[in-house]
Amino acid sequence: MAIVVNREVAGDLNNPPEALLNYCIQQHLSNLGRLENLSDYYDGKQSILKRIKDNPSVPNNRVLINHAKYVVDMNVGFMVGNPIAYSAETNKNIKPILDVYDEIDIVSHDTELEKDLSTFGVGYELLYLNIKEDGTTQPTLKCIDPRGIFLVTDDTVDKNPLFAVHHQPVYDLNGSIAHYLVKYYNDNRVITYKTESQGWGSYSLIKALPHYFHGVPVIEYRNNEEKQGDFEQAISLIDAYNLLQSDRLNDKEAFVDAILFIRGFTLQDGDGERLAQEKMLQTTSFPNEVDASYLTKELNEDGVNLLRDAILDDIHKITYVPNMNDENFAGNVSGESMKYKLFGLLQLMSVKSRYMIKGLRQRMQLFENFLKIKDSSIDATGTKIKLKPNLPINTTDIISQIVQAYQAGVLPLKVLLSWLPDIDDVDEVLEQLKIEKEENIEFQQKAMGTQADDSHSDLDDEPEEDEEGEDDNSNIRKE
Known part of the structure; x- marks a missing residue:
């Protein structure tokens, strides 16, 4: 979570005071319990597993x-299942940035980032310089667990980043914490400290290095305005569903192990084992008064099923994630009908994508700042960033609509091609179409030219004289 500090109180950001670091780390640790709980729920370490009966x-x-x-994985696949598309403005160059994105496998990184956003409500990525085998440096980035990193901003309306802190324990060979490393990032350098405790001790300087990103190289992404995880509001419903299913199984087990009530005679030694083995017990004492029955309570399965379905519906309603096992999601449902059934999830994505795109723009700006050192032509301003929902799509219908609209002259081809889900760069596709059309025209011209040569080649040649004519002429001349 971003921590707000007054700029004047922060002091010298190139040499941060120990009191500032301790205060910020303490503020971050105060929210650690909530983040741990959210992580445990995703990992399956939920309250039902701690249940103890008297x-x-x-x-x-x-x-x-x-x-x-389920909620997190569905949101991750829906949000970034399709790669994020970047389109530069006219006469703007972002190709070097996209080339670096391809080299560092940005698609996998975005998947990890969205998983943190959906789980914790906030995600952090760290930009740093990676030294390649040939000795050159390349900007790259990694997702950092929100439990070990935070961003500090000023207290203005704009919430400008001041610095970021990444703190992590260092373990010895016995598995005990030997000390803590604290890395401090501001807009021009990375300072590494060593400390014996988190948020209370003194700090020993290890090293200070420049980073050349011309900005704080840590970006905070928000899942929503409240920075809440996608299932955080439904934790009580998740607990209720687990409790209901557990008690349902407990009742079944208690029903099977019901107490046998026998009236009219007393079991002798060995009768219990014989009853368990032979499933029958005979007696001759007071045969008219003998009775045996199990002590059980009535199980109302209809009521339990009704309650279970109600809780399940509430979980999907609160999280906006539909139940894909529902009969409404049949295989023969059209793509347009599917959108209406996923309307809630689409609305959730529209909100999540706005906050994510804001962070993606900061990422592009930091990459531009570094890459401009070697290539001044890079300009990412105005770049269009588009997140495409990962939905089942009937491509045949879309192509038919594109052809009809293009023939009617309603929209330009560039706009129509953007309807296709698998096209990231429309300009590149248009260029390919242009090249292909030119090649087809050239091929047809060559084919027509060859055909013309074959059919009319004898017209361009001089006529051959007939052998008989030659003889006649020669005879005439002789005569």
Whole structure:
């Protein structure tokens, strides 16, 4: 979570005071419990697994249905299942940035980033310089767990970044914490400290290096305005569903292990084992008064199923993630009908994408700042960033609509091609179409020219004299 500090109080950002570092780390650690809980719920370490009953002899099943992981994985696939598309403005050059993105596998990075956003409500990425085998440097980036990093901004309306801190423990060979490393990032350098405790001790300087990004190389992404995870509002419903399913199994187990009530005679030694083995017990004492039955409670499965379905519907309603096992998601549903069934998820994506695009623009700006050292032509201002929802799409219908609209002259071809989900760069496709059309015209011209040569070649040649004519002429001349 971003921590707000007054710029004048912060002091010298190139040599931060220990009191400033301690204060900021303490503020970050105060929110650590919430982040740990969200991580545990995604990993399947939920409250139902900690359930303890007063009577240890009664059934205590702990059934876990991990809706938290389902919600996160669905959102990640829906948001970044299709690669994020970048389109430069006319006469603007962003190709060097996109080339670096391809080299560092930005698609996998975005997937990891969205997973942090969906789980914790906030995500952080760190930009740094990687030294390649040939000795050259390349800007790259990594996702950092929000439990170990934070961003500090000023207290103005714009919330300008001041610096970021990444703190992590260093373990010895016995698995104990030997000390902590604290890396401080401002807009021009990276300072590494060593400390014995988090948020309370003194700091020993290890090294200070420049980073050349001309800005704080840590970007904070927000999942929404409140910085909440996608399943955070539904944690109580997830607990209720797990509890209901666990008690349902407990009741079944108690029903199977019901107490046998026998009236009219007393079991002798060995009768219990014989009853369990032979499933039958005979007695001759008071045959008219003998009775045996199980002590059970009535199980109302219809009521339990009704309650389970109600809780399940509430989980999907609160998280906006639909139940894909629902009968409404049949295989024969059209793409347009599917959009209406996913309307809630599409609305959620529209909000999430706005906050994510804001961070993606900061990322491009930092990459531009570094790459401009070697290539001054790079300009990422005005770049269009588009997130495409990963939905089942009927491409045949889309192509038919494009052909009809193009023949009717309603929209330009560039706009129509952008309707296709698998096209990231429309200009590149138009250039390919232009080259292909020119090649086809050239091929047809060559083909027509060859055909013309074959059919009319005898017209351009001088006529051959007939042998008989030659003889006649020669005879005439002789005469």
